[in-house]
Amino acid sequence: MSYEVNPEFMKLFELFTSDPNSIGRELSRQLGAERSEDPMLIVTGSNLVLFPGSGRPPVSIDFRLTQRGFYEMTAVSHLGLVVPYLARLRELGHGKWEEAAQGFVAQCHTVQSCNTLSYWRDTVAVEPWAGLEEKIVDLTDYTCATTAEYLSNALANPEMMTFDYIRTNLIEGDGPHAVPISFNDMMAGTFGLTALETVFRLIRWLHEQEIQWERLMVLTCGRAGRPSAGLTWQTNVMCHLLYQASGRRLNPDLVIIAPTAPVIELDDLQDAERYRNFEKQYRFFWYISISSVEMGRVLWPDYPAFRKAVEAPPAIDSDTKFMYEMPVVRSVNDKRAIVSRMRYVMEDPGAQIASAGMQFVIDQLCANGNRPDLVEIPGFTDVDYPKKSV
Numbered sequence: 001m002s003y004e005v006n007p008e009f010m011k012l013f014e015l016f017t018s019d020p021n022s023i024g025r026e027l028s029r030q031l032g033a034e035r036s037e038d039p040m041l042i043v044t045g046s047n048l049v050l051f052p053g054s055g056r057p058p059v060s061i062d063f064r065l066t067q068r069g070f071y072e073m074t075a076v077s078h079l080g081l082v083v084p085y086l087a088r089l090r091e092l093g094h095g096k097w098e099e100a101a102q103g104f105v106a107q108c109h110t111v112q113s114c115n116t117l118s119y120w121r122d123t124v125a126v127e128p129w130a131g132l133e134e135k136i137v138d139l140t141d142y143t144c145a146t147t148a149e150y151l152s153n154a155l156a157n158p159e160m161m162t163f164d165y166i167r168t169n170l171i172e173g174d175g176p177h178a179v180p181i182s183f184n185d186m187m188a189g190t191f192g193l194t195a196l197e198t199v200f201r202l203i204r205w206l207h208e209q210e211i212q213w214e215r216l217m218v219l220t221c222g223r224a225g226r227p228s229a230g231l232t233w234q235t236n237v238m239c240h241l242l243y244q245a246s247g248r249r250l251n252p253d254l255v256i257i258a259p260t261a262p263v264i265e266l267d268d269l270q271d272a273e274r275y276r277n278f279e280k281q282y283r284f285f286w287y288i289s290i291s292s293v294e295m296g297r298v299l300w301p302d303y304p305a306f307r308k309a310v311e312a313p314p315a316i317d318s319d320t321k322f323m324y325e326m327p328v329v330r331s332v333n334d335k336r337a338i339v340s341r342m343r344y345v346m347e348d349p350g351a352q353i354a355s356a357g358m359q360f361v362i363d364q365l366c367a368n369g370n371r372p373d374l375v376e377i378p379g380f381t382d383v384d385y386p387k388k389s390v
Contacts, residue, residue: 028287035287039212042282043220043238044263048202050209051279058275060266061205063198069124077138077190079108079147080183083154083170087161099149108148115359115388127370128200129193132380136193137378141388143186146170146179146337161376181383188379189339196372198354199361203245203370213249218242219256219286222263225352231257233308234325235348235364237355243310244366252308256289316340326351329360332376 017024040213046064064070082104120133129136150170154160159167168175173182220238224230231366233239236257243250262281268274297305316327316337326344327337341359345351361375368374376382 024288024291027283028291031287031291032283035215035217036283038215038217040219040279040282041211041216041242041284042264043218043242044222047264047266048205049264049269050211051282057272058269058279059209060269061202062266063202065199067128069120069126072124073190073194075111076143077187077194079104079143080171080187082147082213083150083161084163086151087163087166087269088159098155101155105151108144112141115144126197128196131373132193135380135385137388138385139186139189142181142385143183146183150179150304153240178295181385183344184335184339185379185383187378188357189383191342192361192377192380193355195252195354195358195361196365196375196377198242199358199365200372202241203365205241206245207370211246213246214251215254216246216250217254217256217283217286218250219258219261219282221258221261221282223259225354226356227350228349229352231259231350233257233310234313235350235352235355237241237352237358239310240359241362244362247366252310253293254290255308256286258285258289261285296311326355326359329378332378332382335378338378
């Protein structure tokens with residue numbers, strides 16, 4: 001017998017939720033009317049857009065496409081994974097891993113010739129990296145030279161492409177044929193430097209807006225890195241950044257992560273009708289998401305209340321075997337936590353890769369008035385890379 005919903009049941013369903021004039025939609029509209037003057041921040045994978053409220057035009061910052069030095073620093077950081085990835089291809093019988101290795105050797109040498117103080121200082125010219133450019137040159141030269149030498153030798157010595165050898169001598173740097181500085185340190189340093197540029201600009205912009213943090217409504221939209229990443233407070237690095245930048249005045253209850261919400265582009269801000277339509281959509285989307293919250297509180301006040309976990313996770317120690325959330329970094333020398341964060345973002349599809357190096361940088365910048373010169377970067381500040389030979 002075929003099934004079809006009785007229209008009277010469907011009407012009863014629609015009266016509560018799906019009909020445009022349902023009481024659910026009407027409650028959302030009423031909530032919207034009460035908060036129409038409150039600021040709303042839209043977070044996408046590359047932009048922050050602030051709707052100040054009361055019909056005022058939005059302001060925005062692009063933190064991804066305009067990020068200076070991102071591709072350079074990330075290209076260097078990726079070299080920490082090149083040898084392991086090639087080793088895995090070799091294990092799987094990929095016939096062209098040697099050709100790929102030779103390509104990396106050649107490109108590393110080419111980048112060494114482009115890696116100059118003037119390039120980093122005058123062309124890349126990242127403001128929070130001021131004064132660090134010479135050391136960045138050394139880090140880049142060391143990483144390229146070490147990668148090229150390792151791969152050149154490994155092409156003739158298959159033992160160097162086994163994971164035990166790679167792990168002890170290249171990644172950890174504690175084996176009998178270890179490189180001078182482990183690639184764990186290098187990857188931590190490049191992650192931290194990239195985070196420093198992004199976080200510094202975002203904090204400065206947020207502080208310039210003089211936001212009413214206690215009333216700010218936040219909606220994160222669209223993709224944040226990997227398709228499965230950034231769907232919770234703990235895995236979305238923007239939640240931690242906004243909370244710390246607000247001096248912990250941001251109300252976590254007003255932050256909604258909505259990957260299915262429409263994504264506004266900066267071009268949309270050039271047309272008043274378009275950005276007003278977006279603001280209307282966003283506010284309605286937010287109210288629909290939040291309207292049940294107060295109802296839960298007034299209906300069941302004597303039962304346990306929901307609270308978002310925003311406090312830092314516990315530190316890990318030498319006995320920790322499993323991580324259930326991103327471990328916190330306590331100091332620049334907390335190497336176990338630093339490397340564990342890199343493992344975490346590789347293993348958890350819900351994590352944002354870039355978040356590996358961000359928490360420690362965010363906390364320091366927010367604690368010292370957004371001064372990059374006071375930030376310690378794991379794998380960089382406390383590590384002396386060999387000077388680039390002229």
